[in-house]
Every structure is written in C-alpha cells, then in structure tokens.
Amino acid sequence: MVKVASTFGRSGTHDYILIRASAIIMALYAIFLMSFFVTAEPLTYAAWTNLFASLGMKIFTMLALTSVLIHGWIGIWQVLTDYVKHSGLRAFIQFVVCVALMAYWLAGLLVVWPVEGV
Amino acid sequence: MKTLKISVYRYNPDVDNAPYMKDYTLEVEEGRDMMVLDVLLKLKEQDPTLAFRRSCREGVCGSDGLNMNGKNGLACITPLSALNGGSKKVVIRPLPGLPVIRDLIVDMSQFYKQYEKIKPYLINDDKTPPARERLQSPEERAKLDGLYECILCACCSTSCPSFWWNPDKFVGPAGLLHAYRFLIDSRDTATEQRLDDLDDAFSVFRCHGIMNCVNVCPKGLNPTKAIGHIKSMLLNRAI
Ligand code: SF4
Ligand code: SF4
Ligand code: FES
Numbered sequence: 001m002v003k004v005a006s007t008f009g010r011s012g013t014h015d016y017i018l019i020r021a022s023a024i025i026m027a028l029y030a031i032f033l034m035s036f037f038v039t040a041e042p043l044t045y046a047a048w049t050n051l052f053a054s055l056g057m058k059i060f061t062m063l064a065l066t067s068v069l070i071h072g073w074i075g076i077w078q079v080l081t082d083y084v085k086h087s088g089l090r091a092f093i094q095f096v097v098c099v100a101l102m103a104y105w106l107a108g109l110l111v112v113w114p115v116e117g118v
Numbered sequence: 119m120k121t122l123k124i125s126v127y128r129y130n131p132d133v134d135n136a137p138y139m140k141d142y143t144l145e146v147e148e149g150r151d152m153m154v155l156d157v158l159l160k161l162k163e164q165d166p167t168l169a170f171r172r173s174c175r176e177g178v179c180g181s182d183g184l185n186m187n188g189k190n191g192l193a194c195i196t197p198l199s200a201l202n203g204g205s206k207k208v209v210i211r212p213l214p215g216l217p218v219i220r221d222l223i224v225d226m227s228q229f230y231k232q233y234e235k236i237k238p239y240l241i242n243d244d245k246t247p248p249a250r251e252r253l254q255s256p257e258e259r260a261k262l263d264g265l266y267e268c269i270l271c272a273c274c275s276t277s278c279p280s281f282w283w284n285p286d287k288f289v290g291p292a293g294l295l296h297a298y299r300f301l302i303d304s305r306d307t308a309t310e311q312r313l314d315d316l317d318d319a320f321s322v323f324r325c326h327g328i329m330n331c332v333n334v335c336p337k338g339l340n341p342t343k344a345i346g347h348i349k350s351m352l353l354n355r356a357i
Contacts, residue, residue, distance in 0.1 A: 015319050016349070016352075017353065017357075078319070
C-alpha cells in the first residue's frame with residue numbers, strides 16, 4: 001500500500017525488529033560499561049586498556065557501534081518523516097546524520113581494534 | 119439559572135479570512151446537566167450561521183465527533199459535567215488534523231481513504247460457498263468483540279499524533295482496528311494478503327503506542343491492543 005516500505009531493513013517489520021534488537025545490544029553494552037566503572041577498583045589505565053585488548057570486548061564494542069548506526073539510521077528517518085515535510089531538506093538531514101553515524105563506526109573500529117594490553 | 123460561557127471555533131471560507139473563536143453565553147438551569155450537542159443546538163437557535171454535523175443524537179452514528187475542552191468525543195453523549203465539572207468555560211473546536219469545511223465540520227476524506235485501504239469487507243476465495251451461510255463457533259465469533267462496534271467517528275485517529283503527521287500513509291487507529299477485525303475473522307481467507315499490505319514502515323508501524331486513541335474512543339474500544347495484535351502477527355510471520 002505504502003510504497004516507501006522501509007529505510008534500513010527490508011520491510012516495516014524488519015525495521016521494527018532491527019530497531020529493537022539494536023536497542024537491546026546498546027543497553028547491554030551501557031550496563032556492562034557502567035558495571036565495569038563501578039567494580040574496577042581502582043580504575044587504572046592498565047585495567048581500561050586490558051579490557052579493550054580482549055577480542056571479546058572489541059567485538060562487543062563494534063556490535064554496539066553497529067547498533068548505534070542501525071538504530072540511529074532508522075530512528076532519525078522515522079522522526080524526520082514525521083516532522084520534516086520538505087523532502088529536499090529531509091534528504092539532506094538524513095544524509096548528514098548517516099554520514100556521521102558511519103564516521104563514528106569507522107572511527108570506533110580504528111580506535112578499538114589496534115588496542116594491545118599492557 | 120446560571121450563565122454558561124462557550125467559545126466556539128468559527129470559520130466560513132466564503133466570508134472569513136481566517137478562523138476565529140466566537141464567544142457565546144447560554145442561560146442554563148442550576149443543578150441540571152445537559153449534553154454538549156444540546157448546547158450547540160441552543161446556540162444554533164441564537165446564531166443560525168453556526169454549522170455542525172449530527173444525526174442520531176445518541177452516540178450511534180458517529181457524526182458529531184468534536185474537540186471539547188481539548189479532548190475528542192461525541193457531543194451527543196458528552197455531558198457538560200464531564201468538561202471541567204461543567205463550571206469553567208467550554209471550548210469547542212472541530213476534530214484536529216483534518217481540513218475544516220466550515221465551523222465544526224471537517225473533511226473526513228483522508229480518514230475514509232485509510233479505512234478503504236484496509237479492505238473493510240470479508241474476502242473468501244472458497245470455490246464452493248456453503249449453501250446457506252458461513253458458520254462460526256461462539257469462540258470464533260467472540261474474537262470480533264471489541265472490534266466490530268466501531269462507528270467510525272474519527273475521534274481516535276484525529277487524536278493520534280502519528281495520524282496528524284502522516285494522514286496519507288499511516289492507516290490510523292480506526293482503520294487498524296478494522297484491519298484486525300478482518301485479520302482474525304475465521305471466515306476471511308485473505309489474511310496473508312492483508313498482512314502483506316500492512317508490512318511497510320508507515321501503515322502499522324507508525325503507531326508508537328501513545329494510546330491517545332484509547333483515551334478518547336467514545337465506544338470504549340482499544341485500538342492500541344488491536345494494533346499490538348497486528349504487530350505480533352507481522353512479527354511471527356517475519357521470524
Ligand atoms: S496508540 Fe498508536 S494509533 Fe493510538 S494514538 Fe497512539 S500512535 Fe496513534
Ligand atoms: S475506534 Fe472508537 S474513536 Fe475510533 S472511530 Fe471507532 S468508535 Fe470512533
Ligand atoms: S449524533 Fe450520532 S453519534 Fe452523536
């Protein structure tokens with residue numbers, strides 16, 4: 001019926017699942033980091049570096065950043081299609097946000113992946 | 119007798135440049151309640167240019183959906199006492215989000231278009247229809263309760279922000295309530311096609327569960343619940 005089926009996923013249902021699944025991953029990541037801050041006593045450079053030196057943490061971080069990318073992409077599109085009626089302006093804002101999201105993802109990869117333990 | 123202050127949205131595109139609020143006063147009997155529709159009828163005696171729709175005057179036809187003191191409802195079954203205890207000023211406006219034709223009369227085309235889109239009729243591709251009628255068990259019939267009672271008054275859809283922003287793409291609570299009514303009807307065989315038609319980012323998924331629709335439905339129906347069921351059906355199919 002509506003021709004603009006979705007933005008990131010294959011369908012509205014797919015978008016709906018993606019936005020929720022990515023929210024869960026982001027929540028888990030945030031909770032994990034919080035508990036690390038609270039429990040790592042004292043919070044030293046070594047503890048912080050060693051955390052990110054493990055492969056599991058690198059993957060978890062990239063998963064979280066991928067979730068930010070997907071969640072932001074779909075979420076911004078939903079908000080923009082509600083409130084920005086001028087399609088040119090909407091496309092421009094969507095473009096800027098998506099480029100920023102991809103930049104975050106890439107920057108995150110370049111920062112996190114080479115980390116080695118001390 | 120006490121004096122009631124009423125402010126009514128007025129707009130006649132033939133003579134007015136812009137809509138305005140017009141103040142009226144009405145003498146009403148102390149200690150007696152009355153419906154907003156009766157107030158409007160009295161105001162029309164004072165000022166015959168005031169235009170509004172009504173028909174059954176008992177909450178059955180759905181033609182006098184209005185915004186009264188900020189809340190949508192049917193004027194004929196909304197007592198004055200329900201609006202700020204009937205003491206303060208009464209503000210009457212047309213249903214929000216739809217184009218105004220004149221005064222309290224709105225153009226419902228967009229609303230009906232969404233209703234039409236969900237194919238509000240039984241589809242059955244049975245090659246050999248039964249000789250008399252398609253029977254349902256009492257359990258199957260019970261599933262339609264809370265869905266078929268909708269009178270299409272548009273109070274719900276015009277209170278829904280998602281419908282205000284995308285009235286051409288989001289089906290809206292009323293249409294979706296009807297969509298679910300046919301999706302779970304045991305006699306309807308087009309369930310898959312119906313779900314295909316709803317599986318985009320707007321038709322159903324623009325509902326974010328704000329529940330304004332439930333808050334205003336004069337028939338006490340729950341479109342949000344029906345929408346939740348449609349979402350589950352779409353998810354079950356996708357996973
Ligand atoms: S629950 Fe959904 S349909 Fe109802 S008012 Fe909210 S967004 Fe609209
Ligand atoms: S669901 Fe309720 S508010 Fe909405 S159109 Fe039907 S009767 Fe009116
Ligand atoms: S006049 Fe029919 S519902 Fe109010």
